[in-house]
Amino acid sequence: MNKIVTIAQREFLSRVQKKTFLLTTILLPLIIFVFYGMIIYFSIKSTENFRIAVADKANIFEGKLNGKDNVSFVFVPNETPESLKAKVVDKTYEGYVYIPEHFSLQKRDSLKLVSGKTVGLITRENIQKVLNNTLEEKRLLSSMQISKSQLDSMQQEQQIAFATVDGVGNDDAKVGVSFAMGYASGFLIYIILFIYGTMVMRGVMEEKTNRIAEVIISSVKPFQLMMGKIIGIGTVGLLQFCIWITLMIGLNLLLPLLFPQFAEQMASQPIQPAGAQAINAVKSSGLIGTFLSGAESINMGMIVACFIFYFLGGYLLYSSLFAAVGSAVNEDPQDAQSLLLPITMPIIFAIVIMTKAVNDPTSGIALFGSLFPLTSPIVMMARIPFGVPETVPYWQLIVSMLLLVLGFIGTTWLSGKIYRVGILMYGKKPTWKEMWKWAFRRN
């Protein structure tokens, strides 16, 4: 046991003390932050203003058109097309609409916008929306002979609430947040499995190609060497995650200071430390604000606790398999590719089930996926945000966790046996049949 700690320590320190660790751990969140900052910045700043002069000779708009985003309208009743053109050329306005006196709403005469340069897609859409909505309203009002307020009340959408028979309300916001969180955490586990799994594999391959394996194996048992490596790299992963989460929370608190408009939106939603990560996840999927209310209705503590459990369980389960593959191959990374296939297949299978599970978290395939240990870290994490015990009953959670623990004991035992033989084998790449023999040979 002592030796496992010594090995884990070395694995941990040798990775944490590297420059690349600092770079990926600190720079990556900064880059993500700057990236989102820029998205937000540009979405607020949007494009430059687009002023449109409207010469409404037919008085269709009755001197009133509401601007939208960057588009604004100015009524210029006394201008002619020629004088408007001149004003567009000297950039008093970006464009103009000339509505002749004989223009009629009922005949569907077409309007024409003349601009100095080509109009961008978003601006174009904004202009079309404003003009069409206003014209539609005018047509309705004039043909039905009703007042504006009557029209508004007719057009109002009816609120529809969703609830399950056991009386638990699940409004849109909550389902939306659950979907986003489920997707995000499932995907995160998927990425973790790959990043740290391959890290373990490369570590084992390094020991084998450097020929240090036998030197070490003469002092410690192969199993200790494998477990030390897995634990050491797992700790690196946990540390890296803690740093990322702290950084993201910190930067998110910084965000409102940099973008005051954004702060107004956030001000109404107090941030709780535990919830910040979730808010972050929601934000990163581009669904700000709307979902913040939903985020509060979710049991954040439960999600974080389960996330850590499934992160560790999934990592332990898969990393020992990655270690076994690393021990079996030699210098050639191509060999690793082909041996990795059977390991990556269940992970990819899990992602496929996960995309189904976030849409229908109680379906049979989702239930199977969240119990089967090779897929449960990803699929169960996608289901948990939908609510424990409403969507995921306690028994399912417990069975899934137990199976995962059994699963990683099983894979570690199996991999340990392959590892023990593989680490001392040089020469040709073993076949599946040979590896199978190593795994199930007595002693």
Place this chain on the structure above:
Amino acid sequence: MSPILELQNLQKHYANQKAVDNVSFSIQQGSIFGLLGPNGAGKTTLLRMITGIFFPDNGNIILDGKPFDPLNDILKIGYMPEERGLYKKMKIGEQALYLAQLKGLTKAEAMDKIKYWFQKLEMETWWNKKVEDLSKGMSQKLQFVITVLHQPKLIILDEPFSGLDPVNANLIKDEIFSLAQQGSTIIFSTHRMEQVEEICDHIVLMNLGKKILDGSVANIKQQFKQHTFSIQLGQLPNNLLAESFTVQNQQQNKLTVKINPGYNSNAVLQHFLQQECLIESFNEVLPSLNDIFIQLVHNSHSTTRAFQIA
């Protein structure tokens, strides 16, 4: 003196061959023991069983009078495998410290011993270097230090001189002798016979998993001697034909003769003395281990086989 290591009917089978087949021998404490054999003879498998990396299918290993316990006897053994290496990116001092700790030394103990050895082999300035900055000879030296650092009673060196220049090879050789004098036992596995003749007291020759020769170097040479002598004469006699010997080779005044059955070396001398030849030198030609090795291995009609495990 009791043997430090005793192997009793050791066996290890792989799926389609016997890697080590019923091998028994014992090694006296303080001796330098040579384990010889062609590639694929089963040397590495045997050593891996002695170091606890493999479990024997059958037979016993007695270390220091007690059955070998791989978990607790690690400190008694220092093993330098043939396939050896180090972490390339790790600093040398840290690496030595780490490997010593894995053997079970505390950090302080390990530090003391590393300092002692680094001073002895003039390696102090290396502490903060990385292995990738070392030449092959230097890293071999480091590997040797790591192997003997914890003062093991039994030191196992598999091809320790491969890749070493003569200066460093001599340096390591001297260390091996002084370790043996201090009471450590050294098992030395190689197929380089001239080194074995120079260093080892006792050898075992293996082929195809079996022990085919066991004894001290001097005894074995006696056992395989061809009764040939080389004679340097002042002038050649008129008559080179005698009943007592046959001339095998003649280079000017130097003869190599084989004594015929029923005679001894004195009969040869007598023959030349009677012809009043001046005898400048007369000595027995003993076969080199290399000759014995080739003779034995060749006779067994073995072709080297690849090491295989599955």
